[in-house]
Amino acid sequence: MPRYQPARIEPKWQSWWQAHDTFATPRLPSGRKRYVLDMFPYPSGDGLHVGHPEGYTATDIVARFERMRGTSVMHPMGFDAFGLPAEEHAIRTGTPPRESTARNIETFRRQLKMLGFSYDWGRELATTDPGYVRWTQWIFLVLFDTWFDPTTGRGRAIAELPIPPEVSAAGEAEVARHRDAHRLAYQSEAPVNWCPALGTVLANEEVIGGVSERGGHPVVRIPLRQWMLRITAYADRLEQELEGVDWPASIKKLQSDWIGRSTGAEVDFFIAPPGAHGAAFADWSAARRGGGFPQRPGHDVIRVYTTRPDTLYGVTYLVVAPEHPLVDALTTAGQREAIAAYREAAARKSDLDRTDLAKEKTGVFTGAHCIHPLTGAPVPVWVADYVLATYGTGAIMAVPAHDERDWEFARTFGLDVITVVEPTGGHGHSGTLFTGDGRAIHSGPYDGLDTRTFIARVGADLAATGLGRPAVNYKLRDWLFSRQRFWGEPFPILHELGPDGQPTGAIRALDEGELPVRLPELTDYRPGDTPDPPLARASDEWLVVERDGRRYRRETNTMPQWAGSCWYYLRFLDPNNSDRFVAADVERAWMPVDLYIGGAEHAVLHLLYARFWHKVLYDRGHVSCPEPFGRLVNQGMILGEMEFTGYRSEKGGWVSAEQRAEADTPARVRADQVEKQGEHFVLRDSPRTRVESRAYKMSKSRGNVVNPDQVVRDFGADSLRLYEMFMGPLEATKPWSTTGVSGVRGFLDRCWRLVVDERAEDPVLAPQVVDDQPTDDQLRELHRTAHKVTADIESLSFNTAIARMMEFVNVFTPLDRRPRAVLEPFVTILAPFAPHLAEELWEVLGRPAPVSLAAWPAVDERWLRDDVVEVPVQVNGKLRGRVTVPADADTAALEAAAAADPRVAELLAGKQVVKVVAVPGRMVNFVIR
RNA sequence: GCCGGAGUGGCGAAAUGGCAGACGCGACGGACUCAAAAUCCGUUGCCCGCAAGGGCGUGUGGGUUCAAGUCCCACCUCCGGCACCA
Known part of the structure; x- marks a missing residue:
């Protein structure tokens, strides 16, 4: 009976811990x-x-x-x-x-x-x-x-938000709007992936190639009212x-x-009115000089964000995102149709697809031009989806000579390239791509400046003339x-309804005392025909509430996971x-x-x-x-067991892995059918056929998922715990190995036999466990184990901690007399790793449960020091012998002892010793000629 | 493409710049057994050698050092993540 039986002892101690509240934590810590x-x-x-x-x-x-x-x-x-x-x-x-x-x-x-x-x-x-x-x-x-106060860099109560006089003058509703616009939780119209056929909104990763991952239905990006943080x-x-x-x-x-985080500048490009633009531009720049750079861009400019304002003189065109609000206004009659088609195609693509098709740049000319703020030259404006509406200002100034994306676009559409930066120390060839820092050329008054100086100076100049300002983007x-x-937290928010039953746009938060807002009972969780959430179909009893004589509809979105x-x-x-x-x-x-x-x-x-x-x-x-x-x-991730994969041709014969063709089919090969040959594994029966060897991520479809219930049934929970810690470093990706689990189980079996008499009917002490005073060597073994395991737990190096415990068991297993005074502390060291086994051994040793709360052994430094050490002796860096010396032997003693070693003496005979390196306690090296 | 991480026996791995391969698996040999399992003991990086011993060896090529798996430079392979953010 008293073999090590995890199935018996594990549930036993789990119930014991539960019954005794062993791991209950007090409200407040002590110490x-x-x-x-x-x-x-x-x-x-x-x-x-x-x-x-x-x-x-x-x-x-x-x-x-x-x-x-x-x-x-x-x-x-x-x-x-x-x-x-x-x-x-x-x-x-x-x-x-x-x-x-x-x-x-x-x-x-x-x-x-x-x-x-x-x-x-x-x-x-x-x-x-x-x-x-x-x-x-x-x-x-x-x-x-809460609103974020940029002057202090902290969140503050919304009641403390300063209200500009013109806002308070506009009335209560306007003040509310002002506050809503500054809250950390606010509403906005954000584009989402809406799939009409599935009747649901999809996450980006659920949309592939513009169609839904499930079913292949078209997906469109539509703006939808959303909560944002x-x-x-x-x-x-x-x-x-x-x-x-x-x-x-x-x-x-x-x-x-x-x-x-990136830093750069925002710059406004004046939109040239058709016809005589010279005078309009002059007026505009004069107005800017006097009025400064406006907080928000008007409809007469395209505001761009750039991290390289030093390349301003290299701008040859502008690009706005397809969703940019000014696209309609910019587009000329002749381009209207092409632009509309392009924008519609872009709307069909998810962000993911847009970037997926990175190789081929697409875009359409709007027909409009802007005026370069510094040179006054006309610059064509394009629409292209390589510019993201959601980043910066949704518009860029394109500098094909110094930006890889602009370069590709310009080459595709035959646009101009103007070189304005050349590498320091060499001159760049005009009309090539150079994206590094360098020295300015063809940049008017800035010629000769290095990139960093240029950026600082042009930033200040733009600010002074009202044409731009330094900016930060994320x-x-x-x-x-x-x-x-459906299955998420409801928002504690109400939308006010007007007399017509339609939302007025005003919102109010529920009082703390009204929380929680529970989910309504629904019978049908299916999505509908519109992007309305399932909660919109709840009964009015849930949906509609009255507060202070007004009617409200609950928010029907839910929070994300x-x-x-x-x-x-x-x-x-x-x-x-x-x-x-x-x-x-x-x-x-x-x-x-x-x-x-x-x-x-x-x-x-x-x-x-x-x-x-x-x-x-x-x-x-x-x-x-x-x-x-x-x-x-x-x-780290735990992969499935290592697999060997061979390939068979259509005719059925083996194909070596490095020569396999698309049509060849993979086949699992058993580990005993392969052998290592040089760098690769080959089939034992056909040594010219290489097979692939690797471990794969566990997945149902691959059929390599390891089930913890099964492992516990076969080996016990302590074995599973210990194996997962013994596999390798915690942070590493490592493959599962069933024989590895059984190896660790073997260690636990040996721990058991160290203490328990396996041949007795009941769990009683093994006859080898005695009350002897431990020897110095035994104490040394114990304290070193305790010391190593303590340090390893602190550094989360559990694999080496376990290895050390295995060494301990290997030392004590052969002994006919195993002092209890050594075994007991060992059981406490084992306890965090294999707690059920440790509790059982503790009980067999006659100690009061639980070992889980017993004291961790104190390490006595005395037992960590050696009296004598064996140090390697090298000659010209090659190991030639070993000498045993007192642990505190100094350099000279060490050198003398090493030179006295017969083999070393032989090698040194007749040679000139150029140098001797002796590191006390570690090694000696003779450099000879 | 960019950013991480990793390449060490048949396998999982270990190693403050100082004896490479601790510990475990597997394999081989032995004890016990009628036999097997279990258990215990031993061997096990590769090559040469009867042995003593010697040579080689941490992805590749260079470098620093008395000494490099470990530090530096260049490259290769694998794994993971990000991917037009101007």
């Missing part, structure tokens, strides 16, 4: 605190994937380790439960999303408990809980009540405050690139925050608080998160959105720190 957080999962219908336990085991080891060291540990888990799959399942089957979500959560919870994670389950939450939604909506109201106001802080957080440099860079766009979907995950780390601290989203003292005591582990797929969006919300809450005084996440680590 040192650690907030150890996992990115919570979306509870999909497929259940847990082996990728989940990787990060979860890593944090669990850290949490358990810290607890054993007396740290107050916050280690919660919950579910990111709103989202599309549940809704699509509902459309297919009619099951309400709330039901399928509840079922999926149950599965996830069971699986997470089965793996023995030490979460405080009393803090579990789901983003779909009404008690959670309430506060998500409350935070939305905070965003709605003004994340761009925080762009600078989101970028700059990355400096203070302990994140991988690559993730910081990813975020910084995503924010994409790739980051405001966050499109509404979805035309990101909303719930933007602040869950705060709610975990105080999940049942019904007065506040988190109590202030609790927040101050636990925040920020000390260790945050999750997949790299959230490197940009989730982390950026959460940081944005956090900063707004910080500005408004609701949280105490500006950044939510201190140390961030991305676990």
